Amino acid sequence: MTKPAPRQTDTQKKERLVSLRPTAPIVPPVNVSGRALMVVIAIMSFLCAVTLGTVTMVQEKAQAWQGDVASEITIQVKPVDGLDMEKALLEVRAVALSYPGALTAEIVDRRSTARLLEPWLGEGFDMDELPVPRLVIVTIDEAAPPDFGAIRQSLAETVPAATLDDHRAWASRLISMARITVFVGVGILALMFATTMLTVIFATRGAMVGNRHIVEVLHFVGAETGFIAAEFQKHFLIIGLKGAAVGGGLATIAFLLLGFWQSNSLATALNDQVTALFGRFTLSSAGYFGIIGIVVLIAGMTALTTRLTVIRTIGEIDRQRADPSLSEIG
Incomplete structure (x- = not known):
């Protein structure tokens, strides 16, 4: 004779149902706002990569100019x-x-x-x-x-009728202009990084507003701040990595297409002048490693900015809980 199974209490039934229910992520999958953020990050990554590639080419061209000045002179016969x-x-x-x-x-x-x-x-x-x-x-x-x-x-x-030109004065002005271009490019790159960071902050705070009730419940029942921040960080890291990879890839393709066009239009007047002014539209290994570095940096910056924003938002929730008069703020 089999022994009847013990009767489960209501509490045990609820715990069993909770354990059988699939857990949903704290941050929902990529939604409309997530896709918009991915597009923005892709655009900013593309612009950053193009700027870095251009700065790299200008710097290498300036070094080449210095070498040409030191190795050649021109004699003009009128x-x-x-x-x-x-x-x-x-x-x-x-x-x-x-x-x-x-x-x-x-x-x-x-x-x-x-x-x-x-x-x-x-x-x-x-x-x-x-x-x-x-x-x-x-x-x-x-x-x-x-x-x-x-x-x-x-x-x-x-x-x-012959005059000698050692290019010293002309090259000095040209090299100074190239250095100024590099300086301006670095400044633009810094502004783009700052803009990307602000975009991520606003997007993260928007996601926090949409999921604030979930975060408050989890935090109220004992979920650690680090755990909640890690969930948001993981979500936005994937978004940042995908967007930065798309932007960096498009920039790489753009440089490859320009280099292909330049190599297939040799011995033309336009190509000669473009090459003389800007050099070859081919990135060195340093340029490609720089684009990879931009992708990694923007993805990491997105994750870090998200984590800090979530921690700050949870801190605001704690302050509002401690002082109800602050509940209307934020």
């Missing part, structure tokens, strides 16, 4: 009446190579000169009808450069 340009270019080249420290001297041919002028003069213009100067690019020894003053003197005696 067309004048009675001047045999091709002969004058050969004489200029010979004068430059006669000085120690001048390694090579390359005459820029007519086709290359015309391609440099096409963005301003258009295609098919006749160089013989315009007083277009010709150039000789001289590569120098950076460790032991030639005597520029002596070269200028020899050119004045041999080819009076």
